[in-house]
Amino acid sequence: MSDTNPVPIRERTRRLAQTELTAVAQDLFAAQGYDNTTVDQIAAAAGMSKRTFFRYFPSKDDLVIGKYDLFADRMAEALDARPKNEPVWESLRRMFDITLDYVQDEHQRARSEAMDEIVRSTPQLYARYLEKMQRVQELLIGRIAVRLNDDEHDPSDPRPAAIVGAAFACMQAARHAWFASDRSEAFGSYLDDAMATLKIDRASRITAIAT
Template identity: 75%
Template sequence: MSHGEPVPIRERTRRLAQTELTSVAQDLFLEHGYEATTVEQIAAAAGMSKRTFFRYFPSKDDLVIGKYDLFGDRMADALDARPADEPVWESMRRVFDITLDYVRDDQQRARNEAMDRIVQSTPQLTARYLEKLQRVQVLLIGRVAGRLGLPPSDPRPAAIVGAAFACLQAARASWLGSDQSAPFDGYLDRVMGTVTVAETPAD
């Protein structure tokens, strides 16, 4: 599927099912612990068979880490939706708007932080998380290269995407360390505003 094409209905349905399964599983993980929660329990809580579960996720680990695939797909779709003549750095800032609910909503933030602790305390999940994070950035690097008219081998799109994610992490750490009375998007605007990106076309 090329950039900008609508997501087929079947794929949208699949993503919705994966999102629902992930939500159900997270509730069970937080209640019973990751190791103690079985695929059978997750499937039953979601109202499906174990066999159906495996249509969406190959394993319990994949379910936990799969949210980063979904997140990456959402970011890629968001970047595709930005105006083609918009500066790339501004487009990246607008793409990060999809992270705001994960930070501003107290319940969502608490759940995500709990899941992050599970990932960080489970070596195989940590390793796969790093792989998925790299995949998310690769998805965006190709799109940024296309917008700038640069070949995929050019290092500049990777530098832009890497810098944008570093800004996102810095803003999140700063906001979480504050009294959180100021909105997170203000932190994100301020941090990303400290970086100047040259919109350099191909040589």
């Protein structure tokens, strides 16, 4: 396992509070709509004051978009936890394990889809969402670059961005295929199949595997 420093207790506490607020807000959004839900209502449902709410999120919009920051942090931590000598493609596949519940668990999936619909239908939120998704990949690209270049980040090396982009494309392909299926098979199997269509050689070049 990696020797990465653990997340400080204060930061873990902050993330737990943000996660709880997000879950409470998602339920309210689903019940009464995004525009009809106020910060006061979210704070009250979470058992805290409005002032405390603002310690964790500057606004209601930030609460919605904040889940993507949490997602980025969890992805980066999951990748950091993988053995440094593990092939990067395998590390990325195992990193994606944190997404399985969001797809397979019916309640979590319903919440996630409701939030995604809010984001897609609100222009200012969608613009910020695209920025956050870019941050997710940039966090991972830097980490993959360090692994490929002996602990150095070479910005002129196109391989890390290509590898991370390909991994995310595989995840999206698996997700679409799983939703189109009867869902009798675990989503993880679809993710395995999608990522198995590509391989990375010793020079970290991506090759498609014909079947």
